[in-house]
Amino acid sequence: MHFIESWFWFGFAALGFAILFNVPKRTLTAIFMMGGFGGLVKLLFLEWNNGVILGTLIASIFVGFVSIAAAHSKHSPPFVFAIPAVIPMVPGSFAYYTMKGIIKLAYNQTPEDFLPLLNETVTNGFKTMFILLAIAVGVFAPMLLTARESAKQIKIPLFSHDKNQG
């Protein structure tokens, strides 16, 4: 039940950004689905393992591959689907705690407080950085793995009726 609810909210988060980026109307449902299921992949991974960076990478690779299939069926470039769909995975709270930590470090701290704070801030900062990197690389993964210049040349057997557009 918890997962169904999360799917719903992930979908709406992706949808909001899709509208902010002015995507074509025909792509909206696909983006909602991709945002929702991409978020679910990440949550399911986190259930099994606590690695948020690896989870994000896997989820965005998933979104990247589905975006190519969606691009074939809805006739839009894949990144039109992929960018709004991965935005819900952006590490907002890690970035926030990094920022807050840096502000605290700028104040005068006692030596006892300083080290744990530094620890926490640096960890959060690196997590933010690597999650962003994982998102970008994941979205780009289909292109890397297939060594093609255009998504039109990549065949994904999900929508095989659409061979001409492939």
Next chain:
Amino acid sequence: MTMKWIVLGIKKFSMQQATNNNDHLNDLGDLLLEVGTLLMSAGANTNRIRVTMKRIAQSYHNQAEFLITHRAIMLTIYDEKGKTFFNQVKQTYAQVPDFTMVSGISRLSWHIVEEQLPMAEVRKEIERLKSKPKYPRWVVLTAVAFACSSFCRLAGGDPLEMGAVFFAAITGLFLRQELTKKSFNPYFSVFLAAFLSTIISGSLGYFGLYEHDNITLVTSILYLIPGIPLINSISDFLDGYSLNGLVRAVNGFVISFAIASGLLIALLIYNFV
């Protein structure tokens, strides 16, 4: 006598051919620059711009070389003798994400390749794409604010917090749109929007109405995150356009810094630090 007229006639004919060809190359140059600058301002990555421009040039049987940067595109077209014929620089438009434009131009480029569309029709199609209506303003405001509430819910917020985030995001986005209309500095408008949103979303928490101040503060500014510059930056790096990747990354970091500064001032005002 007649011979002379014939020679003159042939000369005149070949000159006409040349001017027609020159007109064609001029049109093609203008078209390629228009397509490139539109794609750059709509948020496409560098490789997509290069591939699209190359594809169009090739389908009109011309060789084109170009330099694509964030603020301008430089284009050289060669005529069939291999001489430089067309050489021009065009400034890109203001950066406004518009994926409908990217998608439309991508489809158009395939139409050009497959159906050999005449240049005039391509022009008409681009004008149509430019004048295509966008989503109504209230739809954008509501959808984006609801997206921020969804983030809040995902982070564990309750309905009251979601409402606060919705209100904060909708006000901040409205402010940002107004500032952009009045052509304020884009980073400054991001800063002001982040400040306004965090002041609003933090206010209820300041009076102790709910538990998770952090969640409401952070999710109410998520509509500002520079997702397109950062993702495009990595894809440009991976494609080997290091310079463009660097420019986009710096752009994304300056936006993040503007958000962080707005947030910081609100935090200091509320003594949340």
